[in-house]
Amino acid sequence: MSLQAVENERLLTWLDVERLLKQRTALWTLLPADVRGVDCFADGMEIRHTTDAAQIDDWLSTLFGHAYQREPRAIRLRIGNATYLVELVHETAGSATAVAQTYPLWQDVTYLPKRDLEALDGDTPSPQSQQQGSTPAPWISGPNLVSFHSFKGGVGRTTALMTYVAACMQEPNGGSKKILVVDADLEAPGVSFWLDDANRPTVSFVQLLEALHYPPAGLDATLDFFATELRKTSLNVGGLQRELFVLPAALDLAEIQDISVAPEHLARNPANPWQLSDHLHVLGQRLGVDAVFIDLRAGLSELASPILFDPRVDHFFVSTIAPQSVQGMAEVLRRLYAFNRRLPAKQQDDARPTVVLSLLTKELREADHYEQALKALGEAYPSDDALTSGVQWLEAEFLSTLMSIGSVREALDALPQSNRLFGSASEWAKALYAEPMPVQPGTQTGSASPVSSSRQGQAKRLYEICKAAEFADSTATSAILATEPLLNLGKHYVKDLPNLLMIGAKGAGKTFTYRQLVRTGAWQDFLIKLGFDAGSIVNAGIFPVLWSGNIEDTPEGEIKVAQCRALDFIQGSRQYLLRGTELQRQIQDALKTPPDHWEDFWDDLITQQMGVAEGGLKELNRVLATKATRIIFVFDGIEDMFNDATEAHSIDAIHALLRLPNRISELENRHIGALIFVRADYVQATIRQNLGQLLQRFQPFRLEWNPESFLRLAFMLSCQAEIIEGDPKSADYLRIEELKEKLERLWGKKLGSEKSKEAHSARWVYAALCDLKGNVQARDLVRFLKFTANLESGRSASTWTDRILAPESMRQAIPLCSTEKVTEAKTEIAPLRKWIELMEQQDIHNLRVPFSMEEARLDASLLSTLQEIGVIYEDLDGNFGDERLFLPEIYRYGLRFETSAAGRPRTQALLKKNIGNIPL
Structure with a gap:
C-alpha cells in the first residue's frame, strides 16, 4: 500500500483533511504557484487560485487520490461516507498573496519539512514560503x-x-x-x-x-x-x-x-x-x-x-x-x-x-x-x-x-x-560573568592596526618555526619534549644500556628523536637533557648506523661528527667508517644477492666499522668490556633503505634487523646497546609470528602522542614563536590545566566566544588531527599550526584579540593538512598507495563516509592493514550494515571522500565514544 493510500485511509474528519494539506505543502510553503491560499473550515474548504479549475482538480487528485471527487467537488471522509466540500475561488493575477505565518507552536512546527524531506523531491518553494515571524528581534542587552x-x-x-x-x-x-x-x-x-x-x-x-x-x-x-x-x-x-x-x-x-x-x-x-x-x-x-x-x-x-x-x-x-x-x-x-x-x-x-x-x-x-x-x-x-x-x-x-x-x-x-x-x-x-572580548575590525593591507600587525607578525614567526620543525631537518627546534615514551627510556635505562625497538607511526617524531639523540653524542647527556640526574646514569657513546634519507652524510655533517665522537669515546679507529653511499650500496647489493643469514650481514655491518673483523657482536662486546667503554647503536630511515616492506628479500632483511636487540641481549656483561626507530607498518609487515608479544614488550617506548604531550608540543612551539612568554622547557613540567590556559593565547578557549557553544579549541584540534581511535601524530600538529599560522599571517578580516589563530583559519587549515598528509603518505606507505591506485584504476570517485569494502575495492588483508595504521576505522556498533567504514578527517579530505548525512553524526559519536575521556 502506498503512503498516499495510507494517509487517505486516515481522513475521518475535516481536521484530517487540513492536516494532510499542511503535511504535503510543508505548512503551506509548497503550494502550486497559481494557488494563492487555502482556508479550511468545518463545513468546507476554499481554494483561492489564478489558473484553470481543471489544474486545481488535478492537484487535489494528486494529493487525495480516489478520495477526491470532481463533480461535485468534495473529499470523501470515511465515517458514514460523508463528504467535505471544496469551493474554488478564482482571483485576478494581480491580487495580493497571503503570506504564511508560522507560530512557535507544535501544531505549526510539526509540518515544517525535516532535513531528509527538504524541498519535497526538488519542488521549488512558492512565494508563500517567505514566512513571517520566524526570526524574532534580537535583544540588545541582558539578561x-x-x-x-x-x-x-x-x-x-x-x-x-x-x-x-x-x-x-x-x-x-x-x-x-x-x-x-x-x-x-x-x-x-x-x-x-x-x-x-x-x-x-x-x-x-x-x-x-x-x-x-x-x-x-x-x-x-x-x-x-x-x-x-x-x-x-x-x-x-x-x-x-x-x-x-x-x-x-x-x-x-x-x-x-x-x-x-x-x-x-x-x-x-x-x-x-x-x-x-x-x-x-x-x-x-x-x-x-x-x-x-x-x-x-x-x-x-x-x-x-x-x-x-x-x-x-x-x-x-x-x-x-x-x-x-x-x-x-x-x-x-x-x-x-x-x-x-x-x-x-x-x-x-x-x-x-x-x-x-x-x-x-x-x-x-x-x-x-x-x-x-x-x-x-x-x-x-x-x-x-x-x-x-x-x-x-x-x-x-x-x-x-x-x-x-x-x-x-x-x-x-x-x-x-x-x-x-x-x-x-x-x-x-x-x-556569563566574563568581560566581553572586543573584536578588532579588519583593515586593508598596508593599513593594519598595531594589534593586527602584531598578531600577524607572531603568526608569521609560528609559521617559520613549524615549517622548520615539520620534517626534523633544522636545528631551530633544539629543545626536546620529555614525552612519556622518552621518560620511560630514562626510567628503564639509567643504569643499563637501552636495547629495544622504538616503534611509531609516520610523523610520530622518530627522526626528530633520533637526531636529538645523535646530536647529544652520549647517553648520559641525552638523559640529562630529559631532566634525569647525571650521577646515576651509565654512560655510552651513540653511534648512528642507519639514518633518514633526508639527512646528508658529509665529512662535517651531524652523522660523521657523531660517528667519530662515538669511536673516540670507545678508543676506536675511524679508518673503517663507511660513507653513506657505501652503506647504501652494500644494502642494495645484499638485496640483489641475499646473504645466507641476514643476521650476520647486520652484525658484520656494525662490527666492521668498529674495527672488529671477526667474531661479530660477541668479540666487539669483549673488546669494549676490556676498555671499560660502552656504545649504543642507533638506526633510523629503514623505510628509506627499503621502499617496499612487503618485498620478500626486504622482509627478511628488516626482520633480521628488528631481531638485533634479541642478539645483543644474549651477550654476557653487555657493553652494547641498540635503539632501532621503526615505523609501525614496517613491523607489522615483517614480523609474522608473535607480533602481539613483540609490540607489548616495547609498548612503554612506543612513540605515541597522548593528549598531554600533544598540548606540551603546542606550548613548546608557541614559546619558540614568542606567542607565549616563557621557557620552552617549561612544557615538561606544567600541569595540563596550566597548559590549556596558556594555550588560549594561541587558539582561544573555544572556536568562538567564551559564551558560545562551539567546541573547546584544544579538543577540536585534537579531534581534527587524530584517527578515530584517538591516536595523533606530532607532525600533524606541527603541520596544522604551520598552515593555520600561514593563513592567519595574511588574513585581513575581523581579528580575535584574545588569540593569534582565528577559528576561521583553523577550520580552513584542516583540508590543507589532510591533502598534504595523504600526498606524502601515499608515496611512503605501500598499503595506502595500493588502495589509492586501486580506486584510480577502477575510476572510483565521490565515495561517501561511511562506505563498504566492496565500494572501495578493499579485500580483508588490505582493510586490516589500513585499520592498523589508522587510515580506516570499522564501526561494528552503528548498525550501518556493510557501509560501516569510516575515515578520520585528517585522511578524508586528502582522499577526496564526502560525508553523508548519516556519516557526520556517526563520526562525531565515534569520536565521543573513543576519545571521550581525553582531558581537553
Whole structure:
C-alpha cells in the first residue's frame, strides 16, 4: 500500500483533511504557484487560485487520490461516507498573496519539512514560503534567557537547572549575582514546591500570563508590579550581593486547575508571536538579573513551545538514556532543527542546543543504550561539520543524595556535589560573568592596526618555526619534549644500556628523536637533557648506523661528527667508517644477492666499522668490556633503505634487523646497546609470528602522542614563536590545566566566544588531527599550526584579540593538512598507495563516509592493514550494515571522500565514544 493510500485511509474528519494539506505543502510553503491560499473550515474548504479549475482538480487528485471527487467537488471522509466540500475561488493575477505565518507552536512546527524531506523531491518553494515571524528581534542587552526542557518527567530536569543556578551563585568573580528562576511547568511544578513560606511570592507565573494577556493598566505597569512583588521575597545567598528570585508556577494547585491563559495564547499574536520571551526578558531587566532560568513543561506541550522555539533562548534538553526518553527527545530535536534551519547562519550557530544525559552511572555509560542514545540524538540535530556536533553534549551522574532535595537553599548547597555537571555549569557561569572580548575590525593591507600587525607578525614567526620543525631537518627546534615514551627510556635505562625497538607511526617524531639523540653524542647527556640526574646514569657513546634519507652524510655533517665522537669515546679507529653511499650500496647489493643469514650481514655491518673483523657482536662486546667503554647503536630511515616492506628479500632483511636487540641481549656483561626507530607498518609487515608479544614488550617506548604531550608540543612551539612568554622547557613540567590556559593565547578557549557553544579549541584540534581511535601524530600538529599560522599571517578580516589563530583559519587549515598528509603518505606507505591506485584504476570517485569494502575495492588483508595504521576505522556498533567504514578527517579530505548525512553524526559519536575521556 502506498503512503498516499495510507494517509487517505486516515481522513475521518475535516481536521484530517487540513492536516494532510499542511503535511504535503510543508505548512503551506509548497503550494502550486497559481494557488494563492487555502482556508479550511468545518463545513468546507476554499481554494483561492489564478489558473484553470481543471489544474486545481488535478492537484487535489494528486494529493487525495480516489478520495477526491470532481463533480461535485468534495473529499470523501470515511465515517458514514460523508463528504467535505471544496469551493474554488478564482482571483485576478494581480491580487495580493497571503503570506504564511508560522507560530512557535507544535501544531505549526510539526509540518515544517525535516532535513531528509527538504524541498519535497526538488519542488521549488512558492512565494508563500517567505514566512513571517520566524526570526524574532534580537535583544540588545541582558539578561540571558535559559530554558530547561525534557520529553519525560523524572529525568532530572529541575535538578539540572538548579545546578546552573548554584554555579552562578558560587561564581567567584566580584560584583553582584542576581538570577530569576521561572517555574513554567504548569502541569507538574517543581521549583515551586521548594519555596518556604518566607520566600514564597504573592504572584505566580499563571497570574503573569493572565496579566500580560489582559493587562489591566498597560504592560509596563504589569511588569513593574510583578518585579516589585518578587523583590519582597528574594533569597539572599551569602550576602546582599547574591540574590535569587523565584516566580512559582502557581500559588496553589487550584490555580493550575483553572488556567484561563496559557503560553500558547500569547504566541498566537500575529504581530509578535515571541512576546512571552520578550516580557520575561523585560521582567529580568526590571529585577536587574544576569539570567532568567525557565523550567519548562515536559513533553510535546504548547505550554513549553513558545519558549522552546525561540532561538534567542539558550536551550538545555535533559534526557536519560532510556529508549522512551531518547525517542521523545529525538523528536523534539528534529522539530527544533527544522525550525532553526530557516534562520540566518549566524543565528543558527547561536541557537545550537545543549543535551544533558542525566542519571548516568559507570554501568550505564558502558551499556548499549548509551551508544544508541548518542546516535539517535546526534542524528536528530545534525551538523554539516563532521568534527562539530550539532548539539553540545553534557553529562550528569546519578547521585542518590540529590534525590531528596526539599528546598531551594538545600539545592544550592547540595548540587555542587554533582561534579561532572557542576563543572560544566561553572564554566557556563564564568562565561556569563566574563568581560566581553572586543573584536578588532579588519583593515586593508598596508593599513593594519598595531594589534593586527602584531598578531600577524607572531603568526608569521609560528609559521617559520613549524615549517622548520615539520620534517626534523633544522636545528631551530633544539629543545626536546620529555614525552612519556622518552621518560620511560630514562626510567628503564639509567643504569643499563637501552636495547629495544622504538616503534611509531609516520610523523610520530622518530627522526626528530633520533637526531636529538645523535646530536647529544652520549647517553648520559641525552638523559640529562630529559631532566634525569647525571650521577646515576651509565654512560655510552651513540653511534648512528642507519639514518633518514633526508639527512646528508658529509665529512662535517651531524652523522660523521657523531660517528667519530662515538669511536673516540670507545678508543676506536675511524679508518673503517663507511660513507653513506657505501652503506647504501652494500644494502642494495645484499638485496640483489641475499646473504645466507641476514643476521650476520647486520652484525658484520656494525662490527666492521668498529674495527672488529671477526667474531661479530660477541668479540666487539669483549673488546669494549676490556676498555671499560660502552656504545649504543642507533638506526633510523629503514623505510628509506627499503621502499617496499612487503618485498620478500626486504622482509627478511628488516626482520633480521628488528631481531638485533634479541642478539645483543644474549651477550654476557653487555657493553652494547641498540635503539632501532621503526615505523609501525614496517613491523607489522615483517614480523609474522608473535607480533602481539613483540609490540607489548616495547609498548612503554612506543612513540605515541597522548593528549598531554600533544598540548606540551603546542606550548613548546608557541614559546619558540614568542606567542607565549616563557621557557620552552617549561612544557615538561606544567600541569595540563596550566597548559590549556596558556594555550588560549594561541587558539582561544573555544572556536568562538567564551559564551558560545562551539567546541573547546584544544579538543577540536585534537579531534581534527587524530584517527578515530584517538591516536595523533606530532607532525600533524606541527603541520596544522604551520598552515593555520600561514593563513592567519595574511588574513585581513575581523581579528580575535584574545588569540593569534582565528577559528576561521583553523577550520580552513584542516583540508590543507589532510591533502598534504595523504600526498606524502601515499608515496611512503605501500598499503595506502595500493588502495589509492586501486580506486584510480577502477575510476572510483565521490565515495561517501561511511562506505563498504566492496565500494572501495578493499579485500580483508588490505582493510586490516589500513585499520592498523589508522587510515580506516570499522564501526561494528552503528548498525550501518556493510557501509560501516569510516575515515578520520585528517585522511578524508586528502582522499577526496564526502560525508553523508548519516556519516557526520556517526563520526562525531565515534569520536565521543573513543576519545571521550581525553582531558581537553
